[in-house]
Amino acid sequence: MDISLDSIVTVADDVVSCDLEDEAAILNLKDGIYYGLDPVGASIWKLLQKPVKVGEILETLLQEYEVGEEECRSDLIELLEELKEKELVKINN
16 A cells, blocks of 8 residues: 555554653564654654644654655655554554
């Protein structure tokens, strides 16, 4: 499934997380594996705490960081695909 700006992202049910200074630690309860996110990833993770459209995440990032829209969109989609692959988020079109 391709991720679009209208795709809605939510945190998976079997996932818990906590903030570590400006980073985030995420635990997948299914497999017991911890994952870490850098400050940008952590700010994206905070936005995912309620169902949110990919386009809304993109707009927030463009306001918070000095980055071009194409680069930001590409990096965001790549991160969301990784999180989905690790079963940390669910993505619905």
